[in-house]
Amino acid sequence: MLYPNNIKKTTHKPISYANRGMALESLLNETNEYYNEKNMALIFKKPTPIGISEAVYTNHGRIIKNGYFKAQSTLDYNGIYKGHYVEFEAKETQSKTSFPLSNFHEHQLKYIRRVLNHGGICFVILKMNQFIYFLKGEDLVFFLDHYNRKSIPYSYIQEHGIVIKEAYQPSIDYLKVIDEEYLKGDL
Amino acid sequence: MLYPNNIKKTTHKPISYANRGMALESLLNETNEYYNEKNMALIFKKPTPIGISEAVYTNHGRIIKNGYFKAQSTLDYNGIYKGHYVEFEAKETQSKTSFPLSNFHEHQLKYIRRVLNHGGICFVILKMNQFIYFLKGEDLVFFLDHYNRKSIPYSYIQEHGIVIKEAYQPSIDYLKVIDEEYLKGDL
Numbered sequence A, B: 001m002l003y004p005n006n007i008k009k010t011t012h013k014p015i016s017y018a019n020r021g022m023a024l025e026s027l028l029n030e031t032n033e034y035y036n037e038k039n040m041a042l043i044f045k046k047p048t049p050i051g052i053s054e055a056v057y058t059n060h061g062r063i064i065k066n067g068y069f070k071a072q073s074t075l076d077y078n079g080i081y082k083g084h085y086v087e088f089e090a091k092e093t094q095s096k097t098s099f100p101l102s103n104f105h106e107h108q109l110k111y112i113r114r115v116l117n118h119g120g121i122c123f124v125i126l127k128m129n130q131f132i133y134f135l136k137g138e139d140l141v142f143f144l145d146h147y148n149r150k151s152i153p154y155s156y157i158q159e160h161g162i163v164i165k166e167a168y169q170p171s172i173d174y175l176k177v178i179d180e181e182y183l184k185g186d187l
Helices: A024-037 A108-115 A137-146 A154-160 A174-181 B024-037 B106-117 B137-146 B154-160 B174-181
Strands: A043-047 A048-056 A062-071 A075-082 A084-092 A098-099 A121-128 A130-136 A151-153 A163-166 B042-045 B050-058 B061-069 B077-081 B086-094 B098-100 B121-128 B133-137 B151-154
Touching: A024 A043, A024 A075, A024 A084, A024 A121, A043 B106, A048 A130, A075 B077, A075 B086, A084 A108, A084 A174, A084 B077, A084 B151, A098 A154, A108 A137, A108 B042, A121 A137, A121 A154, A121 A174, A130 A137, A130 A154, A151 A154, A151 B121, A163 A174, B024 B042, B024 B061, B024 B077, B024 B086, B024 B121, B086 B106, B086 B174, B106 B121, B106 B137, B121 B137, B121 B154, B121 B174, B133 B137, B133 B154, B133 B174, B151 B154
Parallel strands: A084 A121, B086 B121
Antiparallel strands: A043 A075, A048 A062, A062 B061, A075 A084, A098 A151, A121 A130, A130 A163, B042 B077, B050 B061, B077 B086, B098 B151, B121 B133
16 A cells, blocks of 8 residues: 655646546546446446426437436445446545535445445545545444544545546546455455 | 236226326336335445537536537436346337337447347346336347347237336336346355
8 A cells, every 4th residue: 555645845847647637536437437448347336417497399309408417325336346346436535635525415425334234345535635546335434423523634545445546548547446346265 | 027918908098007097117216215224235326427519617516508418328217226237227118019110219229238248147028018017128139130020029028028017116126126127046
């Protein structure tokens, strides 16, 4: 496990990482597309739920004329890997010292517990201080149960999170972490 | 297994079933809500993917001014039950003699194979001739591989499908079928 403790403030341009600047969501979509094409897993981002106030019928089918975005009541990504149910959420924060739990909806935190209780593999991909962490749902739930805080200190994420190095393909190889952390006993 | 072979044409009003006339999708949403509340499973309909041609920002957030519906590239419902990945599609047909395969997109049929290969429980809930059938993905794939036909004869569905009787709560108890057909060996 890597502990990125030696980050320095600098006015110089930082070293170029693969895909730097690309939003976490785009990197994960690319990653899932890669897994899908290689038939390694079937994991996708769920479409954003939409509420429709007005729709019209045209020659090209039904068109939305007034629609709004609704909050996802579950996590953003789910699917199957090696017979296991997988569900996760991706979050980014600009904060350097702690990850605000307000980034989650309350029902999402409850939902993470429930997925774990049903035997799913559930986690958060967290981008913070230019590192990408795989934080197990179990470690998130442990924090919620043992600390009465509104944000997770970065030190907790450094201690419990597993760093995923951005790469070319797949961009964020989280299946590798699943293999190592959850499926070591399998075959 | 029930074989509804003795359906007679009648001009009389048919016997009243629970929830008669309610669309299959609504019944399944009700069913999933019931499973969710009882914490039996976490299975939901995926939101319909939307393409956005025009959006504006308002005081209430981002509003869609021109949007269109996109085809789901996977199946409509997925989630977790007793640690197992579950994915299924719901289909209705008015045809009495056969179920047209054109009800599926080509990529959905391929996707069913893939979910099965990854170890998921995958099936179709099929409403036909006023019966609701649970047709295993395996039986659908077998049909595709052995018959060069554009529709599945009703007799095949009667032979391989498992009838789910509509009930009050849950409306369409497909978990019971999963228990009996897939998980008999568990526990």
